[in-house]
Amino acid sequence: MRSRSVDLLILGAGVAGVYAALAAETEGARVLLLSKDPLPSGSTPWAQGGVAFPLDDEDLEAHLQDTLRAGRGLVEEGVARSILEEAPRHLERLLAWGLPFHPEPTREGGHSRARVRHLGGDRSGLLLLRGLLARLQSPVREGHLAVSLLVEGKRVAGAWVLGPEGPVEVRAGAVLLATGGFGRLFPVTTNPPGATGDGMALAHRAGAVLRDLEFVQFHPTALPDGALVSEACRGEGAILLNALGERFMPRYDPLGELAPRDAVARAVFRERERTGGVFLDLRPIPRLEERFPTVVASARALGLDPLKEPIPVAPAAHYAMGGVKTDLRGFTGVEGLYAAGEVASTGLHGANRLASNSLLEGLVMGERAARAALESLSSPRAPEALPALTLDPSLLPELRRWMAREAGVVRRREGLEEALAFAEGLPLEEAPPDRATRPALEAGSLALLARLLLRMALLREESRGAHFREDFPREAQEAYHLEAQGFTLSRVPAGV
Ligand SMILES: Cc1cc2nc3c(=O)[nH]c(=O)nc-3n(C[C@H](O)[C@H](O)[C@H](O)COP(=O)(O)OP(=O)(O)OC[C@H]3O[C@@H](n4cnc5c(N)ncnc54)[C@H](O)[C@@H]3O)c2cc1C
Incomplete structure (x- = not known):
């Protein structure tokens, strides 16, 4: 070597x-x-x-x-x-x-x-x-x-x-x-294939604190393959329609299409469930092709023409x-x-x-x-390599299905418990670094993060600090961070 x-x-x-x-x-x-x-x-x-x-x-x-x-x-x-x-x-x-x-x-x-x-x-x-x-x-x-x-x-x-x-x-x-x-923990994501949380897993192995992993932002408007339709499109006038052709965002939030992302993502999720689909109408944007060439090209690659009709969108990690x-x-x-x-x-x-x-x-x-x-530099003399964390990558599609079903935009306690039971059952292994391959290492990083994320999401869900739960008045929600060092989780007040 x-x-x-x-x-x-x-x-x-x-x-x-x-x-x-x-x-x-x-x-x-x-x-x-x-x-x-x-x-x-x-x-x-x-x-x-x-x-x-x-x-x-x-x-x-x-x-x-x-x-x-x-x-x-x-x-x-x-x-x-x-x-x-x-x-x-x-x-x-x-x-x-x-x-x-x-x-x-x-x-x-x-x-x-x-x-x-x-x-x-x-x-x-x-x-x-x-x-x-x-x-x-x-x-x-x-x-x-x-x-x-x-x-x-x-x-x-x-x-x-x-x-x-x-x-x-x-x-x-x-x-x-x-x-x-680590967007690749979810089946629909705007992130590139390499977004597998390797650095977080490496830091965890070295004893660093991982924090608030359960807060994953879902982009409210991705094409079916995860290609992003920039928020700026809505900033410049694009509107969201449900399958019945109704503009629905003003019913959910006074800021309408420009509400914070989590609010738009949840509304898009709900309207998809309720009416069967959600579409983004980009036609109100002047000089659309010139201003958003990537969006137009991504839609065309899927056989869609945003200059002529609204295009289907869904939330993506x-x-x-x-x-x-x-x-x-x-x-x-x-x-x-x-x-x-x-x-x-x-x-x-x-x-x-x-x-x-x-x-x-x-x-x-x-x-x-x-x-x-x-x-802070020092001169290392005889460092040793920590073991790598690996998982059989063929197990990833099922993990992703669990994450999408139970840990996406909407989270329920029972679903999180089931997803956690699945993630904890995954055979995550410590391997000497020379035995790790890229797919096994990336799968290992994602599985480790899934376990910690699901534990954090469950804890958050059980408490008054849910943050994403609409059934709680904002003032009644507790603000605290969740931190994991090793597999021990702790609640820490915000600002600490
Ligand atoms: C589609 C999309 C649109 C976005 N739009 C915006 C926007 O408009 N404005 C905004 O502020 N943010 C936006 N974001 C978020 C923003 O792009 C990212 O948060 C930011 O680019 C992250 O930068 P980074 O340098 O932390 O990591 P990245 O840019 O993700 O780079 C990670 C690097 O780490 C390397 N790497 C990973 N693991 C390993 C390993 N094990 N060994 C060696 N190398 C490794 C990768 O090869 C890569 O070089 C967007 C994100 C996406 C996915």
Whole structure:
């Protein structure tokens, strides 16, 4: 097995990983970035809407209030304020680097003002990531899968990696997880195939705290194959219709089509059950093809023509609010281990993410985590690889069916119990890293997250802290985080 050594090893080359690498290399650090998929990889290049930046000081307060409202009492205000306050500096820098942000901000669901900056129509994430990658000097290794973390004592000191030419042991002064979310736990998802929660599973093995995994945001409007129909479409005038041709959102929420995502997703789910289908009418949008080329192309690929008729839509797993708990500098609590982007849970999103706050979080927290990691560097001498968690991947389709039926937009206690019994019965195994293959490792990550997510969802469902339960008045709901360290769950008041 080959071996190499760097200052900072970054797992993941989406917005958080690449922006972190840019920050680290300006400090003169030796950085190595790994991506298990070919570039541009991860959810980042799939992002359509854009990045939410406060427009000015006054709008910072409004942006904060919108974030708090969407997050259902679980956003940590100090965290949100600190991230939003720093946002304008990053926009300025990105503009100075020549990133082609459209000068006119747009409005998305849950935002009280137009403050989302998009690039290239609906190719925001792709153009952002390309712009960042173009500036990067550090090496990025594609097709390199981190299988397990190396530890020395209680400190993370690198990773055991499976590359195209075989295994590589990468020793590092610190490791930054930027591996994205776990949408692939559900059968219909907007996420790319690599969104299997590997970083969360790796962190869990190393003793980090996983938090609030049960808060999965479902995008209310995906095409039947999971292709996203951007929220910005509704921002620009598209309307939702049920199978009877009725516009139904105003009956569910005064904000109508621009209500927060969970409200729209639940309404879409209910109207599909009640009337047999839900459709999005994009025809009210002027210059539709020019403004939303990706949406039009995705619909056409399924034989649909959004210029002529409303297109069928359904909710799809979209964003993991929970993840590896970190502080405001991206530190996980395990020496040598940092996390940023969707893999992390900083407290910004609470129980429900405000649209387009995640790319912003990736930028702000990517840079902070890189800086904090560099301040903590150590020189590993003889680290050992932790075992990998694996599962027979042929068991995944059934797990996904359980997740869709019982742990999707609508959750019931009995259903969650049954799904948990199934997930706990899965033969999850610890394997030496050299025996793990990519499909078995990804299935192992998903099964571990399923168990923890279902336990958290059950606990939440049994309590007054349900957050997504409409039968509870908001003021009667308790705000608390759920944290798992190993398989022990604990309730922690919000803001701690
Ligand atoms: C369709 C879609 C549209 C979206 N639109 C928006 C939007 O408009 N605005 C917004 O703010 N957010 C949006 N989001 C959410 C946002 O795109 C993501 O939250 C964000 O891009 C996550 O960035 P990241 O850097 O954390 O991870 P990702 O971009 O997901 O990157 C993960 C990286 O980790 C690598 N990786 C994973 N596991 C391993 C492993 N074991 N070993 C090595 N490498 C690994 C992957 O190859 C990849 O490089 C959207 C998401 C989707 C799916």
